[in-house]
Amino acid sequence: xxxxxxxxxxxxxxxxxxxxxxxxxxxxxxxxxxxxxxxxxxxxxxxxxxxxxxxxxxxxxxxxxxxxxxxxxxxxxxxxxxxxxxxxxxxxxxxxxxxxxxxxxxxxxxxxxxxxxxxxxxxxxxxxxxxxxxxxxxxxxxxxxxxxxxxxxxxxxxxxxxxxxxxxxxxxxxxxxxxxxxxxxxxxxxxxxxxxxxxxxxxxxxxxxxxxxxxxxxxxxxxxxxxxxxxxxxxxxxxxxxxxxxxxxxxxxxxxxxxxxxxxxxxxxxxxxxxxxxxxxxxx
Amino acid sequence: xxxxxxxxxxxxxxxxxxxxxxxxxxxxxxxxxxxxxxxxxxxxxxxxxxxxxxxxxxxxxxxxxxxxxxxxxxxxxxxxxxxxxxxxxxxxxxxxxxxxxxxxxxxxxxxxxxxxxxxxxxxxxxxxxxxxxxxxxxxxxxxxxxxxxxxxxxxxxxxxxxxxxxxxxxxxxxxxxxxxxxxxxxxxxxxxxxxxxxxxxxxxxxxxxxxxxxxxxxxxxxxxxxxxxxxxxxxxxxxxxxxxxxxxxxxxxxxxxxxxxxxxxxxxxxxxxxxxxxxxxxx
Numbered sequence: 001x002x003x004x005x006x007x008x009x010x011x012x013x014x015x016x017x018x019x020x021x022x023x024x025x026x027x028x029x030x031x032x033x034x035x036x037x038x039x040x041x042x043x044x045x046x047x048x049x050x051x052x053x054x055x056x057x058x059x060x061x062x063x064x065x066x067x068x069x070x071x072x073x074x075x076x077x078x079x080x081x082x083x084x085x086x087x088x089x090x091x092x093x094x095x096x097x098x099x100x101x102x103x104x105x106x107x108x109x110x111x112x113x114x115x116x117x118x119x120x121x122x123x124x125x126x127x128x129x130x131x132x133x134x135x136x137x138x139x140x141x142x143x144x145x146x147x148x149x150x151x152x153x154x155x156x157x158x159x160x161x162x163x164x165x166x167x168x169x170x171x172x173x174x175x176x177x178x179x180x181x182x183x184x185x186x187x188x189x190x191x192x193x194x195x196x197x198x199x200x201x202x203x204x205x206x207x208x209x210x211x212x213x214x215x216x217x218x219x220x221x222x223x224x225x226x227x228x229x230x231x232x233x234x235x236x237x238x239x240x241x242x243x244x245x246x247x248x249x250x251x252x253x254x255x256x257x258x259x260x261x262x263x264x265x266x267x268x269x270x271x272x273x274x275x276x277x278x279x280x281x282x283x284x
Numbered sequence: 285x286x287x288x289x290x291x292x293x294x295x296x297x298x299x300x301x302x303x304x305x306x307x308x309x310x311x312x313x314x315x316x317x318x319x320x321x322x323x324x325x326x327x328x329x330x331x332x333x334x335x336x337x338x339x340x341x342x343x344x345x346x347x348x349x350x351x352x353x354x355x356x357x358x359x360x361x362x363x364x365x366x367x368x369x370x371x372x373x374x375x376x377x378x379x380x381x382x383x384x385x386x387x388x389x390x391x392x393x394x395x396x397x398x399x400x401x402x403x404x405x406x407x408x409x410x411x412x413x414x415x416x417x418x419x420x421x422x423x424x425x426x427x428x429x430x431x432x433x434x435x436x437x438x439x440x441x442x443x444x445x446x447x448x449x450x451x452x453x454x455x456x457x458x459x460x461x462x463x464x465x466x467x468x469x470x471x472x473x474x475x476x477x478x479x480x481x482x483x484x485x486x487x488x489x490x491x492x493x494x495x496x497x498x499x500x501x502x503x504x505x506x507x508x509x510x511x512x513x514x515x516x517x518x519x520x521x522x523x524x525x526x527x528x529x530x531x532x533x534x535x536x537x538x539x540x541x542x543x544x545x546x547x548x549x550x551x552x553x554x555x556x557x558x559x560x561x562x563x564x565x566x567x
Contacts, residue, residue: 009335017342079532086539090546094391097550101485102379112370120366128399132531136407140524212373247418247520251411254527258403259351266355266396270362274470277369 054163064168072134073176080184088188089195111212118217122185123224124269131261135236139257142240143250169233177229320507336439345447356455360462368471381478382485384463389490394497397455402534406509410530413513414523444506452498
């Protein structure tokens with residue numbers, strides 16, 4: 001009896017799924033998806049430009065900016081330290097393992113590890129961590145305000161929403177993310193040394209690393225994290241301000257915002273690292 | 285005397301501080317482990333919720349396909365571009381394919397895909413369970429005499445673990461292709477030149493390593509997200525907080541266990557390689 005019930009349940013759900021998939025692939029649905037994509041892209045870019053235009057406008061809300069900086073920067077430091085520390089340790093471990101197989105030589109390990117952490121993990125993984133910690137919080141906060149009609153109340157009071165909500169978050173995130181990247185790279189570097197402690201003392205580690213990493217890489221790190229830092233506040237605020245349908249809508253908006261942020265960070269990271277070298281070699 | 289007393293107080297204060305920071309952490313950790321054990325014990329129990337399981341598999345797996353393949357492609361491309369630069373410093377770009385594919389299959393792919401999927405699936409599961417709890421649907425299920433864990437958590441747990449393993453493999457394969465494409469287009473390297481070094485450097489053992497990581501990350505993320513969803517408190521605001529916390533804890537857990545597994549892998553690698561290749565088991 002229970003066996004036939006299970007079979008029937010499977011049959012009905014498979015049928016439902018088939019109908020669902022067929023509906024998903026219809027022309028109408030694909031077109032709607034495309035329109036949604038274009039609308040979201042346009043909305044995010046528009047919000048970014050509005051926020052950048054509103055940034056230098058007079059009522060500078062220093063207190064709000066400092067509050068958001070505490071939320072986005074100070075409370076994210078433990079997460080950054082832990083994740084970047086483990087990442088630095090993993091990098092050194094893996095690269096020494098690989099180089100031992102390739103060249104039978106582990107002296108270059110700190111150089112490659114520091115290079116990778118400066119050029120790659122420093123900006124992009126810190127941005128992804130900030131998206132997980134801060135972006136989800138921003139979307140939930142603004143989405144909660146939207147579903148309880150607080151945004152409409154603000155607008156009725158004559159407050160510019162972009163200026164009041166987005167600009168402090170954007171300014172705080174842009175400032176804090178550069179600082180967090182530098183802290184993260186430092187942590188990755190030190191934890192890498194802790195793993196490499198049997199192969200080199202700190203003098204050797206630092207010497208090998210600094211012979212491969214220099215000021216250009218540091219500037220690369222700063223500019224890359226600067227270029228990736230607008231994504232988290234703008235996308236979070238965009239999806240938070242469009243959240244609909246109560247608590248469930250806020251949850252959906254949060255999920256969507258975090259996923260799109262991480263995706264944009266990965267794609268932007270690839271674009272920057274593919275273009276940067278060409279650009280530098282073209283300029284020099 | 286009083287100064288000495290104050291000095292003597294310092295170690296006790298430090299111990300107290302340690303426990304005020306560490307106590308909640310241990311509490312959470314123990315709660316998660318007990319919850320995970322309970323869920324795993326509930327998995328083989330009858331009746332199985334087949335319909336719910338299939339719906340969850342669809343929601344968790346099929347809907348994440350485009351995101352995971354896009355992210356995997358670009359992760360592979362990024363690794364390839366960066367290794368091209370790093371190996372170029374040593375004039376060793378002939379090893380680019382092997383190094384990229386090996387690093388991708390072992391480390392970068394599983395970890396970044398895990399963070400990505402934690403953002404996509406984990407937040408979804410936490411938000412759904414948390415909303416159910418905030419609107420007292422969990423209590424309603426319990427009142428109706430059903431086991432809430434068996435009815436609500438087990439299908440999601442199985443779906444996340446199973447689909448995570450599959451999506452991880454998909455991401456790794458797409459990432460390997462992405463690395464090759466980036467080496468071809470960005471680094472101007474011939475594809476045959478790229479693929480030549482893969483076979484000697486990235487063996488089946490690397491893929492096995494990545495797949496194992498996928499399974500372990502899946503179990504951890506499923507446990508964390510279901511636990512955070514089922515224990516969220518404070519109404520709808522608590523749901524947002526729970527989602528945020530589950531994302532952060534998942535990321536920390538992924539990096540921590542990645543570190544431990546990388547250590548185990550680098551220790552056991554030689555033994556495994558000797559067993560698999562030189563003793564002729566996989567030749």
